Amino acid sequence: MRIIKKNAMFYMMMIPIVVYFAMFAYYPLVKGIQTSFQDYKLMGERPYIGLDNYDLVIHDPSFWDALWNTLYIGGGILIIGFIAPLLIALSLNEVMKSWFKKTAQMLLYVPHLLSWVVIGGIFIFLLSPDTGLVNMLLVNIFGMNPINFMADESWARSIMIGSAVWKDMGYNCILFLAGIAAISPSLYEAARMDGATRWQQVRYVTLPQLMSTMKVIFLLNTLGLLRIFDQIFVMRNPAITSKVDVLMMYTFQKGIMEIRFGPAAAASFFVVLFTLLLTVMVRKITRFDEV
Amino acid sequence: MKKNAVIAMILAGTTLLSACGTNNSGVANSSPYASGTGSPAASADGGKLEILTGNVGGKTPEGNAEFEKELSEKLGLDVTLDKPASDYDQKVLTSLSSGAKYDLIEISDLAKLDVFINQGVVTDLSDFVQNSTVLSDPSVIPTEEWEQVKGPDGKIYGVFSKFQGATMPIIRKDWLEKLNLEEPKTLDELYTVLKAFKEDDPDGDGKANTYGLSTSGLYDIQGIMSAAGLKSRYVMQEGKRTIPYATDAAIPMYEWFAKLVKEGIMDPNFITNDTAKMRNLFLTDRVGMITYWDAWVGMFNNLKKTEDPNTTFQAEGILSIPAADGTILMRRGDPDFWIIPANAPHPEAAKKFLEFWNTQEGITLGSLGVEDFDYTLDNGAYTLTEIGETANMDHGVPYWYNSTVKSPFPALPGVEDAMALSKQYATLELSLSTWPDAEKIVNNYALKAMSGQMAAKDAVAQMQKELKGANLID
Numbered sequence: 001m002r003i004i005k006k007n008a009m010f011y012m013m014m015i016p017i018v019v020y021f022a023m024f025a026y027y028p029l030v031k032g033i034q035t036s037f038q039d040y041k042l043m044g045e046r047p048y049i050g051l052d053n054y055d056l057v058i059h060d061p062s063f064w065d066a067l068w069n070t071l072y073i074g075g076g077i078l079i080i081g082f083i084a085p086l087l088i089a090l091s092l093n094e095v096m097k098s099w100f101k102k103t104a105q106m107l108l109y110v111p112h113l114l115s116w117v118v119i120g121g122i123f124i125f126l127l128s129p130d131t132g133l134v135n136m137l138l139v140n141i142f143g144m145n146p147i148n149f150m151a152d153e154s155w156a157r158s159i160m161i162g163s164a165v166w167k168d169m170g171y172n173c174i175l176f177l178a179g180i181a182a183i184s185p186s187l188y189e190a191a192r193m194d195g196a197t198r199w200q201q202v203r204y205v206t207l208p209q210l211m212s213t214m215k216v217i218f219l220l221n222t223l224g225l226l227r228i229f230d231q232i233f234v235m236r237n238p239a240i241t242s243k244v245d246v247l248m249m250y251t252f253q254k255g256i257m258e259i260r261f262g263p264a265a266a267a268s269f270f271v272v273l274f275t276l277l278l279t280v281m282v283r284k285i286t287r288f289d290e291v
Numbered sequence: 292m293k294k295n296a297v298i299a300m301i302l303a304g305t306t307l308l309s310a311c312g313t314n315n316s317g318v319a320n321s322s323p324y325a326s327g328t329g330s331p332a333a334s335a336d337g338g339k340l341e342i343l344t345g346n347v348g349g350k351t352p353e354g355n356a357e358f359e360k361e362l363s364e365k366l367g368l369d370v371t372l373d374k375p376a377s378d379y380d381q382k383v384l385t386s387l388s389s390g391a392k393y394d395l396i397e398i399s400d401l402a403k404l405d406v407f408i409n410q411g412v413v414t415d416l417s418d419f420v421q422n423s424t425v426l427s428d429p430s431v432i433p434t435e436e437w438e439q440v441k442g443p444d445g446k447i448y449g450v451f452s453k454f455q456g457a458t459m460p461i462i463r464k465d466w467l468e469k470l471n472l473e474e475p476k477t478l479d480e481l482y483t484v485l486k487a488f489k490e491d492d493p494d495g496d497g498k499a500n501t502y503g504l505s506t507s508g509l510y511d512i513q514g515i516m517s518a519a520g521l522k523s524r525y526v527m528q529e530g531k532r533t534i535p536y537a538t539d540a541a542i543p544m545y546e547w548f549a550k551l552v553k554e555g556i557m558d559p560n561f562i563t564n565d566t567a568k569m570r571n572l573f574l575t576d577r578v579g580m581i582t583y584w585d586a587w588v589g590m591f592n593n594l595k596k597t598e599d600p601n602t603t604f605q606a607e608g609i610l611s612i613p614a615a616d617g618t619i620l621m622r623r624g625d626p627d628f629w630i631i632p633a634n635a636p637h638p639e640a641a642k643k644f645l646e647f648w649n650t651q652e653g654i655t656l657g658s659l660g661v662e663d664f665d666y667t668l669d670n671g672a673y674t675l676t677e678i679g680e681t682a683n684m685d686h687g688v689p690y691w692y693n694s695t696v697k698s699p700f701p702a703l704p705g706v707e708d709a710m711a712l713s714k715q716y717a718t719l720e721l722s723l724s725t726w727p728d729a730e731k732i733v734n735n736y737a738l739k740a741m742s743g744q745m746a747a748k749d750a751v752a753q754m755q756k757e758l759k760g761a762n763l764i765d
Contacts, residue, residue, distance in 0.1 A: 041409075041410040042384075042407070042411070042412045044411035062728075128559075129559040130558075130560065148559060150562070151562035151738070151742060152744065237562055237563050238509065238734030238735055239742065239744075255384075256381055258406075259406045
């Protein structure tokens with residue numbers, strides 16, 4: 001009690017934050033869970049129907065397709081989107097010319113600032129079979145037939161993964177570079193005195209010292225794995241939906257397009273549940289608590 | 292300590308208020324009168340009218356404010372016009388599900404009307420329509436049209452916002468003339484024309500940079516699928532749900548499209564095109580035929596004429612390709628209509644609006660816009676202002692049912708002929724609640740077959756298997 005009194009000002013400052021999260025995060029979450037047990041109608045009676053909505057979702061093949069697509073695309077983004085910026089950050093760290101380093105960072109970061117509407121438009125344009133730069137190169141330099149990348153199922157997931165990685169590469173790269181910058185120079189000095197080469201310095205100093213940053217970034221990216229939506233919404237088309245429709249698209253389809261809020265809420269609950277499970281798994285695997 | 296506590300309280304209060312402020316985008320705050328500034332005093336019940344609309348109003352925020360003011364004056368009501376800039380359907384659903392109260396909501400999807408009836412959202416307007424001297428007049432709204440907005444129980448749940456036309460093949464008539472070709476009447480003739488559009492340099496720039504046909508995915512190939520007598524979406528046959536595009540009869544049609552794709556006659560981006568991209572291709576001389584709304588025939592011609600008065604560009608709406616038995620299938624679009632939600636606070640004010648909207652005054656407002664802002668009236672002569680020109684005589688009502696109201700301006704070139712075809716041949720599609728699920732399957736395999744990624748026979752077989760498996764056809 002004495003401690004509470006002593007820090008009363010700080011506790012009071014926390015009130016709006018707690019109220020904010022209660023109102024705009026936890027209240028909707030609880031309402032969503034409630035809806036998932038109801039025959040939810042826009043107006044009038046909303047009777048409770050037990051687990052019917054969950055039963056419907058579980059027995060809907062589209063849901064499992066969407067889950068598999070989410071894990072495939074989200075997993076790809078998680079892994080490649082983790083490794084690629086790490087490699088670039090390590091490479092940039094070895095670059096001595098600061099102007100090159102700064103320019104490269106800036107250029108890599110710019111796509112992160114653009115919305116998916118812009119990025120989607122850029123990719124659709126670049127990959128267009130008649131006027132797209134990629135196909136022009138394939139046709140004019142390699143003499144290949146144009147590929148309709150955006151309408152071909154065999155390319156669909158790779159394009160989603162590639163574009164997502166490209167978009168956020170700079171952002172993750174900056175986080176890694178910040179972690180690298182925090183490593184004590186004395187460690188490198190000691191390694192050099194022991195005769196370590198540049199590669200050995202990376203292998204035995206940078207990577208171990210960067211481990212905690214890597215764990216944080218990996219965990220943060222895991223949290224977003226099942227929530228991919230904007231990108232798919234912008235870049236999908238009817239020819240590739242079966243390969244790219246993700247869980248959030250499924251929820252959107254059920255809730256907004258079909259006005260079936262009960263099943264949509266049940267599907268959303270699964271997203272929350274799966275995210276929780278994934279996060280716990282990643283924490284265990286990465287021994288996050290040892291950060 | 293006390294001083295610190297006061298500071299902390301102020302900080303907490305301001306943070307909370309700012310947090311709420313950034314998230315309260317609800318209906319109450321979206322109303323210009325909700326803040327209490329510059330608001331006409333709330334009149335007695337029925338004196339206010341809150342409208343949620345996707346199409347009606349001005350084209351800019353200023354134009355919308357003028358429209359709202361004009362509507363208030365004309366109706367003698369305190370009108371609030373909520374016109375979201377985007378994602379209208381989502382706004383409707385989130386508003387209804389959050390308990391927001393509107394007196395009128397504009398809808399443009401008949402399938403949604405059935406859902407809303409099931410969800411207890413809409414008010415029965417049968418008595419109102421039948422007893423209204425304006426709305427029950429067949430010259431204002433033809434009697435048979437009301438069938439569209441009836442629920443399964445035979446009651447009327449909506450009132451039309453405007454006349455909705457149909458979609459059809461729209462062709463470059465000037466290209467036809469230049470290449471000495473006739474308007475295509477069979478699938479073979481259509482192929483010949485489209486091939487010529489691709490290969491015979493119809494734009495005369497000496498480059499092979501044109502396509503015969505462009506669509507926006509499967510939207511809307513009805514004018515061509517008509518050749519096999521295939522109606523889009525669901526068709527009930529002996530009480531069973533069928534999807535003609537998923538039947539064996541569709542196989543030769545998909546093969547026909549695949550041939551166009553293979554020979555480079557079809558715009559290769561047709562799968563990823565949205566309708567705006569398709570329109571732009573047509574307007575920029577890249578493609579000779581598209582499939583789109585009749586109203587756009589006039590708008591295409593007008594846009595090109597405004598751009599270049601000497602243009603030879605001439606768009607023309609043509610008939611769908613007849614089936615072997617002579618049947619012509621055209622797709623009539625779902626109407627735009629108003630509903631009065633069950634929780635509307637001022638239903639009588641809403642009814643007043645619905646009658647007004649179908650009178651000469653209402654139609655003038657919905658088409659030309661606001662006097663002295665969108666147009667001027669001088670001794671009976673109407674002149675569009677610059678803002679009015681941009682709005683293209685469309686403030687939610689580019690075309691209307693009321694046959695007693697004539698437009699003060701001549702129709703845009705080509706649109707009357709196109710609409711005459713629509714009125715003669717176009718029929719509504721059957722919208723069942725299972726269509727969104729079925730559409731995904733049909734679109735997926737139809738596009739694969741059309742683009743040649745999959746043999747049409749296999750695509751249709753797979754389509755049928757999945758539709759049956761998901762209980763989407765009987």
